[in-house]
Each structure stands twice: as C-alpha cells, then as structure tokens.
Amino acid sequence: MWPLDPPSRTGEETYAICISLVRQFGEEKRKTKLINAIEKVKESSQKFRDSTFSGNLHDLQSSDFQIPEVDGKDAVRWLYVNGMVRKGGPCRIIYDELMAKPADERCPLCGHGIVRQLDHVMPKSKFPTLCVDPLNLVPACGDCNTVKGDYGATCAEDTLLHPYVDRIDSERWLQARVIHEEIVRLEFFTLPPAGWDDLLTSRVHHHFELLKLGSLYAVQANRTLANIRQILTAQFRAGGETMVRDYLASEAHTRLAVQRNGWEGVTYHALASDEAFVRGAFLD
Ligand SMILES: [Zn+2]
Numbered sequence: 001m002w003p004l005d006p007p008s009r010t011g012e013e014t015y016a017i018c019i020s021l022v023r024q025f026g027e028e029k030r031k032t033k034l035i036n037a038i039e040k041v042k043e044s045s046q047k048f049r050d051s052t053f054s055g056n057l058h059d060l061q062s063s064d065f066q067i068p069e070v071d072g073k074d075a076v077r078w079l080y081v082n083g084m085v086r087k088g089g090p091c092r093i094i095y096d097e098l099m100a101k102p103a104d105e106r107c108p109l110c111g112h113g114i115v116r117q118l119d120h121v122m123p124k125s126k127f128p129t130l131c132v133d134p135l136n137l138v139p140a141c142g143d144c145n146t147v148k149g150d151y152g153a154t155c156a157e158d159t160l161l162h163p164y165v166d167r168i169d170s171e172r173w174l175q176a177r178v179i180h181e182e183i184v185r186l187e188f189f190t191l192p193p194a195g196w197d198d199l200l201t202s203r204v205h206h207h208f209e210l211l212k213l214g215s216l217y218a219v220q221a222n223r224t225l226a227n228i229r230q231i232l233t234a235q236f237r238a239g240g241e242t243m244v245r246d247y248l249a250s251e252a253h254t255r256l257a258v259q260r261n262g263w264e265g266v267t268y269h270a271l272a273s274d275e276a277f278v279r280g281a282f283l284d
Pocket residue numbers: 107108109110111112113140141142143144145
C-alpha cells in the first residue's frame with residue numbers, strides 16, 4: 001500500500017547465507033538436505049518472483065514450495081527463526097536491512113502502525129522454500145501481521161498489495177466522509193481515481209477491508225476530532241466558518257504533502273470540505 005524499495009538480494013542468495021552456519025545433526029544430516037535443496041529454492045524463488053510481478057500469486061501451489069525431505073516447520077525454524085531472526089544468526093543483517101526500509105518506521109501495509117516484525121507475503125507455514133526470500137518479507141506492524149495471519153489469495157482480485165511492487169500512492173484513493181450523528185464522527189472508504197482498472201480497484205478495496213483499515217483510521221480520526229474541538233471552537237468564534245475552513249484546509253495540505261493517502265491528511269480534508277462541519281457542527 002505504501003511503497004518501499006525492493007530488496008536487492010535474491011531468495012537463493014539469502015538461503016545460502018542462512019544455511020552457512022547450520023550444523024550437521026546426527027542422522028538428520030540437516031545441512032546436507034538443505035544444501036541439496038538449493039536448486040529447488042532457486043527455482044521456487046524465480047517462480048515466486050515471476051508470479052509477484054505478473055499478478056499471479058493466487059495460482060501458486062503450496063506443494064511446489066516444500067524443501068525435499070525436510071518438514072516445513074523444521075525448515076522455518078532452522079532457516080528463518082535461527083538463521084534470520086535470531087540475533088547473531090547469519091542472515092540477521094538482512095533481517096535488519098528489511099526492517100529498516102520504511103522511513104520513520106511506518107508500517108507499509110496500513111501506513112500507521114510502527115514496524116515490529118517481518119510479514120511473509122506467502123505464509124511460511126505453507127511456502128517454506130520462501131521463508132527467507134527477501135521479496136517475500138515485508139516489514140509490518142504487529143496488528144497487520146496478526147490480522148493477515150496465514151492469509152493467501154484465491155484469486156487476483158483478492159491479492160493484497162505488495163509494498164515492493166505496487167505503486168499506487170501517486171494518486172489519492174483514500175477518502176473520508178463526516179457523519180453527523182449525536183457525536184460527529186468520520187468514516188473512511190476507498191474511492192479509485194479515474195483510470196484505475198477493475199483489478200486494481202478490487203485489490204485496494206480488499207486490502208483495506210482485510211486489514212480493517214477503515215476502523216483503524218476512524219478511531220484515530222475521531223480522537224483527532226476530539227483533540228481539535230477546542231481550537232476549532234475558538235476559531236469559529238473569532239472568524240466564523242471561513243477561519244475554521246482555512247485552518248482545516250491548511251492542516252490537510254501540509255499532511256497530504258507527506259502522505260497523500262494518510263488518514264491524518266484525509267481527515268482534515270474531509271472536515272474542511274464538509275459545509276455543516278465548518279459551520280459549527282463541532283460545537284458543544
Ligand atoms: Zn500495519
């Protein structure tokens with residue numbers, strides 16, 4: 001949703017580094033099995049890359065992404081948990097590089113939370129050959145990672161946005177409307193700009209729904225509304241609706257310049273554009 005520069009290392013390179021410190025264990029000979037799987041990993045990584053860029057992730061079958069003779073849970077533990085997440089692990093430096101990608105630590109999936117972990121685009125439980133592939137690892141906040149869980153798309157329209165690949169932030173697609181009830185509140189929704197095709201429109205809407213971004217933004221926006229009520233009241237008394245509108249528009253402008261689809265800028269823009277609101281609907 002919020003774009004990041006794609007990682008430079010391939011899945012095959014990262015896999016080779018991750019297994020570099022794996023030891024042989026008795027009859028398991030785990031290192032031999034992992035070394036023997038390098039060609040399989042290379043093939044998987046290429047297939048995943050091709051499908052990512054062609055929009056066909058929903059066609060990938062879990063059975064094609066297993067490490068031969070290695071249980072999937074063991075592969076994830078040896079490669080991802082011990083090789084990449086563990087401090088001192090051979091791929092920890094790559095983990096840290098990926099975690100540092102978002103400017104100001106903002107989660108690229110929601111544009112709000114703080115990056116806390118790496119999310120596997122294709123779940124590691126079902127696609128172990130991709131468990132340390134950088135293209136499959138997206139820094140995310142805990143909420144997005146938890147809500148997404150082991151989600152896998154079953155059709156192109158339900159494929160979540162990929163921050164390394166999808167570039168949609170040059171246009172405004174997030175909108176909010178003011179709801180005038182006993183307490184004024186905001187409601188968020190996606191509105192595709194002219195020129196988007198049906199597939200992109202569906203994907204953005206699905207991403208927004210699956211990650212529950214509407215309620216996330218509404219909670220934040222309604223807190224903001226409560227926090228600015230006092231200054232809006234003072235401005236209304238000093239300069240009427242014009243002063244209120246100008247203030248809100250200015251706040252929207254400066255925020256939207258930083259994040260075109262950030263909930264903060266969209267909130268101020270929605271408030272500035274609502275006639276009933278600027279005429280005093282916020283007054284107690
Ligand atoms: Zn998030």
